Structures are given as C-alpha cells and as structure tokens.
Amino acid sequence: MSVLRAVTLALRMLAREWRSGELGVLMLALTVAVSALTGVGFLVSRISTAVAMQASEVLAADIRLGSPQPIAEQYFVEAARHGLRTARNTALLSVVFNGDTSQLTNLHAVSDGYPLRGQLLVADEPFAKGSLARGIPARGEVWPDSKLLAALGGRLGTTLSIGAATFRVSHVLISRPDQGGTFADLTPTLLMNAADLPATQLIQPGSRVSYGALFAGRRDRIEPFETWLRSHKKRGERLRDIAEASPQIKNAVDRAGRFLSLASLVSVLLCAIAVAMSARRYVFRHLDSVALLKTLGATRAFTLSVTLLQLLVIALLAAITGSAIGYLAQEWLVRTLRGLLTSAELPPASLMPVGIGFMTAIAVLGGFALPPLLQLSRVPAIRVLRRDVGPPPLLMLLAFGPAVAVVVILIYWVVLDWKLFFGFTVGLAGFIAALTLAGFLLVALAGKLRGSVGVAWRYGVANLSRRRTESVVQIVAFGTGIMVLLLLSIIRGDLNSDWRHTLPANLPNYFFINIPPGERDHFVGFLNEHGARTTRVLPMIRGRLTGINGRSVDDLRFGGDRGDNFATREQNLTWTSELGADNRIVAGSWWTRADFGKPLASLATEFQESLGVKLGDRLSFDIAGETFDVRVASIRKVKWDSFQPNFFIVFAPGVLEDTAGSYMTSAYFNATDAHALAQLARTFPSVSIFDIDDLLAQVRSVLDKAVLAVQSVFVFTLFAGLTVLLAAVQSSRDERRYESAMLRTLGASRNTVLQGVLAEFTTLGLLSGLLAAAGASIAAYFMTTRVLELHYTFELWVWGVGLAGGTLLVAGSGWLATRSVVNQPPLITLRAG
C-alpha cells in the first residue's frame, strides 16, 4: 500500500512539476547528455562498421587463411555452419606466353564469389580507368593486369598460353582489393577461374603454391569463427584479419577509434557535470516539500521512495527522448554530410547505443544524483518552522565516492585502453584540483578587491566571495566544460591538419620496384620528363634474417604469426644516410657520418616488437649467400601512411653498397597519363610498377569518415557543454531571485543589479577561460604527442578563444538565466519567501 502511495504521489508531483517547468533543467541536462552520448554512439557504431568493412576490402574478405598446402575442406564446412560466405584464391608463379613473348606472372585462380569484400575493376586497355567487373573471369578467359598485357604486347582477344592450356583475354585487370599494401606481390598479375587451374597442369608435386581461403559475414558470426579457426589451424597456415591486413588502414582506424573514444568520453564527463548540478538544484528545491511530507507523517523511507521514483522516471524519459534525439541528430548529420563520404552509404546503426544511453543515464544519476537524494531524505521535519535547518552534511566519501566511481568506470568502459584511461583520468583529476585551488584563490582575492570597485561590481564580486563553495564548483564546471571543448578543437585541428599533410592530393600513387642500378638515372630522368613528381630513390636488397644474437631463427619462437613471418620470409633491406621526415627515432640514435661503414641497422617498431629484439642486439642476415652481422642502433616509428618508400630494416651507409640489388622509388602520375605508363613499362621491362591509387582511395575514404565523425562529435559535445553552463547558472537562480528583490527593494536600479550579475559571471568566465586555456594546452600537448602520436604546435588562439569565449559564454548564459530573476517585481519574490 505504501509503495502504491509513493508511486502515486511521485507521479502526481512529477507531472505537476513537469507542467510548471520545475524539472526543465534536470531533464534538459540529462536529455542533451544522453542524446550526445547515443548520437556519438550511433555514429561511431555506423562509422566503425563502415571502416571495418572498408578495411576488409584490403583482404577481399573479413579473414583470410593462407597456406602452402591445399586448405582442408573442414574449414569451409565450419564457415558455412557459422553462416559465412567463402571463396578460394590460389596463387602461383608461372610464365605466361603471348606467342614468343613471355613474362613471369603471379597467377590468381579464384572461385565464384571472389572478392568477398571490395571490388574488381577492369578495363578494355592497359592503364585505363577501371569499371566494376561482373563476377570473375569465365571459364577459358583470363584478365591480365595492365603491366602484364603491356609487357606481353597483347590486347583484348589475344590468346595467352598458361601451362598446358590457352586462354582468351577478355578484360584488363585494373585493380583487385587484395593486391596488397606491402610489396610482397610485385610481379604482374593475372586473374583466372579456379575451375581452369587443373587444365593448366601447373600444380605438380613440389610446386610452390599459395592457397588462400576467404571468409566474410556478419561481425557477430565472424568473431566466433575466427576464434575457432585460430585454435584449429595447422602450423604453416597463416591467418590474417583486418587488424594486420594493411598497416596504413590499421593506422587510420586506430587513430579514428582513439579520437572517437576520447570525444565520447568528453560527452560522458559533461553529462556527469550537468547532472550533478541539476541534481543539486533539484534537491535544494525539494527540501521544503520533503520536510512538509515528514511533518504530515511521511517516513524517511517513504520520502526516499518518492524522490527515487521521480528520478527513475526522469532517467527513463531522458533516456528515451535523448536516444531518439541522438538517433535523429546522427541521421541528419549523416545525410547532410553525405557528400564527404567517398564510398557508398554508411551501414545502418545498431541499437546498441540505446542500451548504452539507458545504462549511462542510470549510472550517472546513481553516481551524481543519489548522494544528494539520500541527503534529501534526511532533512528534518523542523525545517517547516526553521528554514535555516537543512539536512546534516554528507560524508565526503558518500558525497563524492559514487560520482568518482561512476566517472572512473564510465571512462574505462568507453576507452577500454589503460594508457588512455590513466592519461585522461590523471589529467582530469589534476585539472580539477588546479581549478579548485585557483577557484579558492580567486574567491580570496575577490574579498580584497571589493573596496576598490563600484557598487555593481562590488555586489557581483562579493557574491563570488560569499558563495565560496558554489563559486568554486562553478569555476570547476565552467573550466572543465570550456577546457574539453578547447581540447577537442586543438586535437581535432591537429588530427585534421596531420591527416591532410599526410595525404596531400598529389601523394605518390605509383611505386616502382626493381630499378636496375645501371638504369637508375635513366629511369628518374624518364619520370621527370613525363612530369611525374618523384620522391626519394632508395636501394632495395633482398635478404633473409638468419640469426639473433648468434642463435639461429629456426631455433627461436616469436609468439605470433607476424614474428614467425618476419623471421622466415625474405626481407627488403635498404641503406640510407638520411632519416626521412616520416620516420621518428623512438630508441637509440640515428647514425652520423662517423658511423658510416659500421655494421649498424635501424628497425621499424613493427619488426622490432614482433621479433622482441632490443637496442644493441646482433642480427645476422643472409644476403645473396653472404652473411652480414649488424647491431641494432635505433628503433624507428614509421608513418606508413606517408606513402613514401619505407623499410622495416635500414642499414648504415657503407655496408651493403657492394651487394647485388636494385632501386625503388614512388611517384605521382596523373590518372589520365596511361600512355606514359605503358611506355614506361615497355622501356624498363624489368621495373615492377605498383599502383597504389586504389589503396590511397581506400585510406582517404576511411579518413574522410573519421573526420566526419570527429566533426559531428564536436557538435554534440558543444551542445552538452552549453547545457552544463546553463545548469551551473541555473543552480544559483533561486538565491539570486531573492537577492535581486532585496537589492531592488533597497533602491538599486534594475541596471545596477544586472551589472552586478554580469560582473560576477564575467569574472567567473574570465578565470574559468584562463584556466581552461592553460589546461587544454597542457592536455593537448600530452594527448597529441603521447596518445595520438602527432606533432604538437602551440596555439595562441586557444588562449584568446578560452578567455573571450569563456567570458562571453558564461556572462551570456548568466545574463540569459538571471534576466527573468532581475525583471521579476521584488514584491512577488519577497512575498513568496
């Protein structure tokens, strides 16, 4: 019965308070926060799915199993059982003939359904712009790539001989999704139907064949299958998923993921601040009601139930409204900004963010509203007679414990990354502590300044001093709000400019490998003549890692496919005196002129981490039968997405000069210059041409999506920040109404009171802005350099925007929120008590 009474009373009071606008601020704060969070969640979910799909295209599948032995049928059966699509791609090297002309070719015999992700582009002549292919080559037909057809001097309709069979050229292969982000696959390619492979009789005992199994499907089906496959695959079978498909895509996805995590984390934080402030006001406004209920005979449990029920209803309403607004907002954003996306439409959003929205609303309310609510139920009944009597003060642990716990849990839940979690949490705690300290200093200072300013300012500044705790809370809230917005702007700017710098429009789109040393100058001259913009030209030597610190790699275990792969495959080595701008030394030092000729090597972090080697370790390489022992002198972080020639292993100059090798370079060719490329292929038949235009398009597309996400997140966060400001201003509204009435009764003009309010909020905004700019600059430095691994540039505008923005925003919000207070006739306020 009493539960029913509590529910009835709670709903009745809630409905009335809703009608009277009493719940406006709390509802608004929570709704905006939930919509920000779910909006970001929806968008991130859609974009990360899009990014994952895009990244999958590099594999032509979601996961790919490679093996030197035919792949067991069992895997395909299991994949079908998981509801996945499958295809085969069998690759082998063979010579392809057009009459007397021959060319070593990488044959890819593919089955129906290939590619499972991405597209095949074909054309009717070499180096032309490709269009979407329908299916795979029909039986008896082949699709050679541009380089192969140009080298063989063939065209559409030409008959090519492959092993014991002949095939008709029906298309020129322009690109396939899995042509690779590495240079393992440099030889010309030809695509054929897997059903034709037996007729060629190319596969004999001892043939070097690479069997590939491709799997794709819904993510929730792929994951269990991948787990199964990892535990069942045999030694020698190599599994690749999106994460290691392409370093370029992985970098982009990593960055986007980190930033989006960070941005949604900001929304979580703002949500918490806004709710805490609104809950505080809610409690303050309900002290009298609860005291009255107790006077009339309500027990503490009853009053607590009433307030808890009200809060629960508010949470549910806010979560529903917020999720709906969040969904509509991201839908609108996606539609409005569709032009930014280079690929097809984003996949539909999952419903997961709605659940997250509900959970977050409940968690944040629990952490931030529950402690003051518990306090509310402890207000003594005597308050009906003595309004100065409030609830007993809350224990520090109870007041802040749940809030801190919820924030910490939410932060970790959102980022799921200890490094980012600790960086952000420690930074945040430090910033809040600094703001709190500065807030108290300001309040102390305000007391001293009062004598030297006019009456309006004295009133305003005195307010800061008198409401010391409230002022400090507001400074912390404003400061944090402004800081995260500034921080987001700095990081967003850094990311955008870094990405733009990384991917200018005329980025190299072709790599040229196997340039004979004797033809190096002639080749570079050819490129220059045809207006191609070249980059650095680096030597490229093939070699195999044979030992680490005197132990053979055959005896070592590296714990992971990648390490094993690095240890067993042939490596591309180079030597150079200069460290590229896209390389950064993270350990050891780059060689000086004095080191030239010494057996030193510099390793990329990927190579070093996979093999677990460290500075000073001795690596042995077999290069054309000769053994080279080198010491690891430095570790480099390489930005693979610069699309400049880069190597995992770089030797010091003066070590490898006498070994047989070739050169490589990259260049930008205009897409329409197919003729020049065909001529180049004929003039330098030994040079391998590697077209990365499609790869670039993929990376650009991914980055575009990431930028879109970043910008939309920024919009959501801006709204959330503004709500926090409003909530903060609103929290002191009741007190101000009474003060304003008193001042006006004592003869102060409306303007004087308004000036006082403005003075107070201006001072508050100025200090918050100043501290926010300092905090944002420091935080941005650590975020950009340590977390996002970008270059940090000091931004003066942050200080200008921080100060001006903080002042305008706080003073403006303060004015808007208190305007009606000042305008209200004093008599009404004083009568109302």
Add this chain to the structure above:
Amino acid sequence: MNTKPMPSAQAQIVRDSVLKAENLSKQVSSPEGSLTIVHGVSLDIAAGESVAVVGASGAGKSTLLALLAGLDLPTTGRVLLEGTDLTQLDEDGRARLRAQRVGFVFQAFHLLPALTALENVMLPLELAGRRDARSAAFETLQRVGLKDRTGHYPRQLSGGEQQRVALARGFVTRPAVLFADEPTGNLDTATGRRVGELLFELNANSHTTLVLVTHDRELAARCARIVTMEAGRVV
C-alpha cells in the same frame, strides 16, 4: 504560569490530558557557545482544550511548538502525546504518530506547489493510509468554503484561500491535536480575522485540541488558555 479562566462551554468537553510536557529544555550550540532556547517548560493540555502560546520574537514559542509536535527532540524532559512518550520514538515513529494524531497549520501555508488544493488536503489522509481520502478532502474543502477551488494550484489562490486549504489539510484527519504556528501572520487584518474565525469553528466542530503560537492578541484571546513565554521560560 499565566492562564485565564476557561469558558464554561469548553470546560464541558475537557476530558483527560492529551498533551503533556515535562520539564522540557532545548539547548543548541552557537558560535557564542551553548544556547538554551526552551528552559524547563512543563505543560498539561487537556483534550479539546485550546491553548495560545504568546511571547516576543525569539522567546522560544516556535521551538516549544516543534518539541510538542515531535518535530524536534528536547535536550532534556519529555513530551507525552496521548500517553506516548515522543522522546522514546525514532524519527519515523514520530512521523507515523503525527500522521495519525497531529495536524498542522503554518504561517507560510506550506502547501505543496505541485499539488492542487484537493490533492494537498488529501495528502495527510493518504499518508495515514485512508481509502476515503478524496471524498474526505473534498468534504473538508467544502467546509472551508473552497469547493469551487479544489482543482486550483496554490499559486492560483490568494493568501487567505491558501491558508484555508492549509486549515482543511490540518483538520481533515480529525487529529487529536492541531498545532498552528502564526496562522494569520502572513495575512492582512481582515483576511486574518476570517481565517481565525474558521480555525476556531473547525476546532470546535472537530473537538480537536488546539495549540496556537501567535503574536495576534485577538486570536490568542479566543483560546481557553494563554501561555506566555519569555526567554525560553513560561512566565
């Protein structure tokens, strides 16, 4: 103790003691040290009796009322409401007792702004678990002349009307004791007088014991007994 003789009509309905205060003291701590607001007050109020507590501001009238109603606990002494020692009950126990046996009328009305006049009057009945809350509340509002205002919210009512709603709320549970703290203090003279008349009329009809804290001499004079307080003591 300053008392005046009881009118004979009221003397007839006096039954046993309903509210008894024994040597009540209330001390509070202040920046200047311990402060005694109520000092050794003893009172015995009979059922149906009306008692006015008067005195200057700060004399301890409202504190005494809070102690008698169980809104606050004395530092020493005890309060017996219909034989139940309030000082032996916890906060919730006192609240339950108030729900059943006590009514209030305040100077600042203290109506819940979220509830209509009818809902405000229903509230104590609902808290007491009464099933006939709506009809009883409606009937009481009718008795205070507000049957046409039942759906109005407090802010839509005048001060006098709000206090009449508060009177209805105070009497609707037919409490054993009704405590009124300056019930006319926020009203103009004419409205205050009308509200005062209504208060005594309801009190007489309900046979409720009335404890009235007031500055209003005219109102106090209508009570059977006047208790004067000065510096926390009954003089």
